[in-house]
Amino acid sequence: xxxxxxxxxxxxxxxxxxxxxxxxxxxxxxxxxxxxxxxxxxxxxxxxxxxxxxxxxxxxxxxxxxxxxxxxxxxxxxxxxxxxxxxxxxxxxxxxxxxxxxxxxxxxxxxxxxxx
Amino acid sequence: xxxxxxxxxxxxxxxxxxxxxxxxxxxxxxxxxxxxxxxxxxxxxxxxxxxxxxxxxxxxxxxxxxxxxxxxxxxxxxxxxxxxxxxxxxxxxxxxxxxxxxxxxxxxxxxxxxxxxxxxxxxxxxxxxxxxxxxxxxxxxxxxxxxxxxxxxxxxxxxxxxxxxxxxxxxxxxxxxxxxxxxxxxxxxxxxxxxxxxxxxxxxxxxxxxxxxxxxxxxxxxxxxxxxxxxxxxxxxxxxxxxxxxxxxxxxxxxxxxxxxxxxxxxxxxxxxxxxxxxxxxxxxxxxxxxxxxxxxxxxxxxxxxxxxxxxxxxxxxxxxxxxxxxxxxxxxxxxxxxxxxxxxxxxxxxxxx
Numbered sequence: 001x002x003x004x005x006x007x008x009x010x011x012x013x014x015x016x017x018x019x020x021x022x023x024x025x026x027x028x029x030x031x032x033x034x035x036x037x038x039x040x041x042x043x044x045x046x047x048x049x050x051x052x053x054x055x056x057x058x059x060x061x062x063x064x065x066x067x068x069x070x071x072x073x074x075x076x077x078x079x080x081x082x083x084x085x086x087x088x089x090x091x092x093x094x095x096x097x098x099x100x101x102x103x104x105x106x107x108x109x110x111x112x113x114x115x116x
Numbered sequence: 117x118x119x120x121x122x123x124x125x126x127x128x129x130x131x132x133x134x135x136x137x138x139x140x141x142x143x144x145x146x147x148x149x150x151x152x153x154x155x156x157x158x159x160x161x162x163x164x165x166x167x168x169x170x171x172x173x174x175x176x177x178x179x180x181x182x183x184x185x186x187x188x189x190x191x192x193x194x195x196x197x198x199x200x201x202x203x204x205x206x207x208x209x210x211x212x213x214x215x216x217x218x219x220x221x222x223x224x225x226x227x228x229x230x231x232x233x234x235x236x237x238x239x240x241x242x243x244x245x246x247x248x249x250x251x252x253x254x255x256x257x258x259x260x261x262x263x264x265x266x267x268x269x270x271x272x273x274x275x276x277x278x279x280x281x282x283x284x285x286x287x288x289x290x291x292x293x294x295x296x297x298x299x300x301x302x303x304x305x306x307x308x309x310x311x312x313x314x315x316x317x318x319x320x321x322x323x324x325x326x327x328x329x330x331x332x333x334x335x336x337x338x339x340x341x342x343x344x345x346x347x348x349x350x351x352x353x354x355x356x357x358x359x360x361x362x363x364x365x366x367x368x369x370x371x372x373x374x375x376x377x378x379x380x381x382x383x384x385x386x387x388x389x390x391x392x393x394x395x396x397x398x399x400x401x402x403x404x405x406x407x408x409x410x411x412x413x414x415x416x417x418x419x420x421x422x423x424x425x426x427x428x429x430x431x432x433x434x435x436x437x438x439x440x441x442x443x444x445x446x447x448x449x450x451x452x453x454x455x456x457x458x459x460x461x462x463x464x465x466x467x468x469x470x
Contacts, residue, residue, distance in 0.1 A: 023383055029354040030202035031245035033460060039470040053469060058245045068469055073137030077469040104139075106247070 025111040031058035033107065035068060037077060041091035042066065045079060047112055053077065054111035063087065066109040071097075075106060117231050119208070119221040120253040120261035121238065123200060126217035127155035129248045130196045131186050134459045134467040142183045146171050146454075154188065190336070190359060191458045194396070198339040198355040199246050201298075205343050205390060206353050207238055213298035213394045220258050235274040253277065297324045297333075298394040306345065306387030313342070313382065313391050314375055320393050321374045325367045328395055334363035335395035338370055340377040345389045354381040363397060370395070 026032050037051040047053070047066065061067045063082045068075050069089065078089035078097070087099040123129060127145040132138050142160035144153045151172045156165050160183060171185065197216040204211045210222035223234065235252035242250050253265030255277035264277035299320040307313055317340065328335060336359060343353035356377045360369065374393050457465030 017384075020383065028245070029352075029381075030199040034463070034466045035469045036466050038468045041470075052463075052466075057247060070136035070139065073139075075136055075467055075469045104136075106136075 025054050025113070026056075027110070028056055028058045031107075032056050032110075035075065035077075039077065041093065041095075042077060042079070044092040047077070047109075048114065050114075052113040053109050054113065055107040056110040057107040059108040059110055061105050061108050068106040068109065070104045070106060077109065117223050117225055117228075118255060118258055118261045119223065119231070119235055119238065120255075120258065120265050121200075121204065121219050121221060121242075121250050122253070122262075122265050123197075123217040123248050123250045125155050125157045126197070126248070127186075127188060127193055128157040128160070130192050131184070131189070131456055132157065133196070133247050134456075135184075138184055143186070144171070144183060145186045145188055148188050185454060186456055187454045189456045189458070191461050192456065194337045194339065194357040194359060195460045196246065196248060197396075198341070198357045198394070200242060200248065200250070201339070201392075201394065202341055202343070202353045202355045203242050203245060204238070205300075205341055205392065206351065207241065209302070211298070211300065211392070213296045213396075215296045216396050218262075218296075220261065232274055232276055235276075236272070239273045249273065251275065296394060296396045297327050297335075298392060299324045300390055300392040302390050303388065306389060308385065308387060310379070310382050310384075313388060314378060317374055317378055317391050317393060318371055320391070321371050322367065324393055324395050325365065325370050328365050333395075333397060334365050335370065335397060336360060336363045337394075337396045338373045338377070339394045339396070340374050340381065341390070341392040341394070342378065342381050342388060343390050344386050352383060352386050354383075356381050 022029075033055045035053045035055055037047055037049055037053055040049050043049075045066065053068070055068055059065075061080055063080055065080050066077060067080050067089070068077050070076075076089075078091050080099070081088050081090045081096075083096065083098070088096040089099060089103075090096045128143040131143055131145060140159060142163050142165070143157045144160050144165055145155040146152065147154045151170060153165060153167055153169045153171060156167065163180075163183070165183070193216055200217075201211065201213055201219060204219055204221055208221040208223060212220045212222070214220060221238070223231070231254045235254050239250055239252050242248060251265055251273040253261045253263070253275045255261040255264050260277045264275040301316040301320050303316075307316075337357050338360070339355055339357040341353065341355045344351050358373045358377055360373070364370065378391065459465050459467055
C-alpha cells in the first residue's frame with residue numbers, strides 16, 4: 001500500500017516570480033554592457049541594425065565570436081575568424097581586417113535582443 | 117594582509133570607457149557645484165592640469181587644447197563603481213568600500229604567498245572585465261596600504277609596502293576620511309531564500325544607517341551586492357545602485373531602496389554566500405557644501421566657461437559626435453552637452469556600434 005503525501009514546496013520554489021530574461025542573456029553582470037548596433041555589415045550573420053547587443057568583457061574572444069573593438073575612434077562589431085596564422089575581423093561584404101597588436105577588443109557579443 | 121585598490125582618476129576613466137575617440141586624449145571631470153576639476157586622466161595631468169583647479173578661471177598658460185571636459189555623471193560612476201566592488205567581492209572574502217573609487221581588501225595571511233601576484237591578478241581582472249585601470253597597494257595595515265598606493269608609482273599598478281614607514285612619509289599621507297560605508301552579511305551555509313536575504317540585508321542596512329548618523333552623513337547612493345560562492349560551480353554576482361533624489365539618512369528610505377534593489381538582482385535557486393550594502397555620498401559633499409544658496413551665482417560662470425570651451429574644444433557628449441552648436445544658442449543646451457549619457461543604466465544612452 002502506498003500513501004501519497006503532499007509535499008510542501010521548498011522555500012526556493014515558493015519564491016518563483018516570473019521568467020527573467022537576464023538569467024538567459026547575462027552570465028557575468030559586472031562584466032556585461034549593452035550596446036546598440038547601427039551598422040548593416042553583419043546582417044547575414046544575424047545581427048541587424050538597431051539590435052541590442054549584450055557585450056560580455058569576461059568572455060574570451062575566440063574564432064567564430066562576434067566582437068566589439070575600437071576602430072578609428074568608433075566601436076565596430078565584426079566576426080573574429082582565423083586567417084592562416086593570425087586572426088581577421090570579417091563582415092558580410094568579405095572585408096577582412098587583420099587583428100593587429102593595436103586593435104583593442106572591447107568585448108565579446110554574448111547575446112542579441114530584438115523587439116519586433 | 118591588506119590590499120588598497122584605487123581607481124585613479126576614476127571619473128575620467130568612466131568617461132573614457134565608452135568614447136573610443138578619446139583614447140590618449142586629456143579628459144577632465146568637473147564638480148557640478150562649483151566647476152572645479154575633481155578627476156582627470158594622466159594625459160590631462162601631463163598638461164599641467166590639477167585636481168581642485170577651477171575650470172572657471174584656469175591658471176594662465178594652461179594648455180586646454182583638445183581637453184575633453186565633462187560635468188559629473190554620477191549615474192555612470194555609481195554603476196561602474198559598484199561593478200568594481202562586485203569583482204572585489206568575487207576575489208576576496210573581506211571587502212570594505214572606502215569611497216566610490218577606493219576599497220580595502222583583507223586577505224588572511226596564512227604564511228602566504230605571493231601578494232604581489234594576487235594584487236596583479238586583481239588589477240588585471242578588473243581591467244579586463246570592467247575596463248577601468250586600478251592600482252593596488254599592499255601592506256599590513258590600511259594606512260600603509262593606502263600609503264603604498266599613493267606614494268610609490270611603480271608603473272605596474274602594484275605597489276608593495278615592505279619595511280617600516282619613515283615618519284616623514286606618514287606625515288605626508290593624506291588624512292584618511294572614511295566617507296563610504298559598507299556592510300556585508302556572509303553566510304557559512306548557503307542561503308537560497310529571498311526572505312532570509314532580505315532580513316540579513318535589513319540588519320546590515322540598519323547598522324549602516326546608524327554609522328551614517330554617527331558621523332552626521334547623508335547617503336546619495338545605495339548599492340546592493342549579491343553573490344554566490346565563487347569557488348563552487350558557476351558563480352553569480354550582481355550589483356545594483358539607486359540614487360536618492362536628495363541625499364538622505366532616513367532608515368525608511370534606505371531600507372526601502374535596498375530591499376527593492378535586492379529583489380531586482382535576486383535569482384531564484386542559487387546558493388548565496390554574501391549580501392552587501394554600501395552607502396556613498398556625492399563626491400562634491402566631501403568638502404562640505406560650499407556657499408549654500410549661491411547655486412545660481414555659480415552656474416553663470418560655468419555656462420560662460422562652457423561656451424568658451426565649446427568654441428575651442430571638440431567636446432563630446434551624447435550619442436553623436438557633436439557638431440559645435442551655434443554659440444548664441446541657449447546656455448542650458450550647451451551645459452547639457454557637457455554631460456555624458458547614462459551609458460550603462462539607460463537604454464537611451466547605451467553606446468553605438470557600427
